Amino acid sequence: MKFRFTECKNLKQKPEAVNSFGKLFTDYMYVCEYSGGKWNEGEIKPFNALEMLPCASVLHYGQAAFEGLKAYRDKCGTVRLFRARDNFKRMTTSAERLCIPPVDEGQAYNALVELVNIEREWTPTESGTSLYIRPLVFAADESLGVHAAKNYKFIIILSPSGAYYANGFAPVALKVEREYVRAGKGGTGAYKVIGNYAASIKAGELAKEAGYDQVLWLDGNERKYVEEVGSMNIFFVIDGKLVTPELDGCILPGITRDSVIKIARHKGISVEERPITIDEVLSGAKSGKLTEIFGTGTAAVISPVDRLGDNSQDIIIGGKGKVGEISKLLYDTLTDIQTGRKEDIFGWVTTVEAQ
Secondary structure, eight states, X not given: OOSEEOOOSSOOOOOSOOOSSSSOOOSEEEEEEEETTEEOOOEEEEOOOXXXXXXXHHHHHOOEEEOOEXXXXXXXXXXXXXXXXXXXXXXXXXXXXXXXXXXXXXXXXXXXXXXXXXXXXXXXXXXXXXXXXXXXXXXXXXXXXXXXXXXXXXXXXXXXXXXXXXXXXXOEEEEEXXXXXXXXXXXXXXXXXXXHHHHHHHHHHHHHHTTOSEEEEEOTTTSOBEEEETTBEEEEEXXXXXXXXXXXXXXXXXXXXXHHHHHHHHTTOOXXXXXXXXXXHHHHHHHTSEEEEXXXXXXXXXXXXXXXXXXXXXXXXXXXXXXXHHHHHHHXXXXXXXXXXXXXXXXXXXXXXXX
């Protein structure tokens, strides 16, 4: 045992099947604290409430960042982490943007491996399921004042989860968002910080009330260029090419996004990372040049889109209820690598060996 360990006296009963996302949590978590200018080694301890005073600085000023990644179990029972080191690298950039002292990436990765090994029996085996992993770092000063805190906590919690959307890989509907924006130049759009998600909720709720699953975000300056979809990156298939908005400082550099681009290029699919206007998307959908749309993210992996709504008009993409060929190819390839059904030629997976 590399880290301090406090044993849980009453273990939870593990579910026979998992059909929800982010609602069930394992017996243990990892907690690490920063004070006096350094992080301690941390402890694996029973999952429980965190002690926090009402004056805790994160509650008032939102100085917090998080990540989301997954572990999978293959047919031999081996637990597989997907691109975990890349998530901790991205967390470092998010922390630096908020003046949070970065957690040592090696320490974070080792703590995750040990935690997942302890909780390996919580990793579900059913198709479409995974062990969702949520690292979180936040300010823990017990005082008010808008400045960088001097005390922080870093935690990792685990949640056995099913599909993010109730309908799994079935296509979703998007509403073009022309009033609210998610990010602006110089802001925090390219970082995984908590304020980004709070700011997105209003538009998302209005989209659901109108009969859509997610919003398609436009840029904050001209309301002209496509940025993201909900909390995912967005891809379009136009004239047989895979097109996605370039990373311009407002868009989160998604790890699933990067994986999809690399897989597509390996498969010989032309990929363009460039500015794309909403007018190009709408006209391409109407003319038939645009044949597929899908979002990418850790939670949903790949989410196909079959309907796009804008100003009281709906456009069907590729056929109602249909999943495009490229979307399906990329989804199958990526999930096959994650779950060990195909060889990981990219070196993305690390296995957690039983100890």
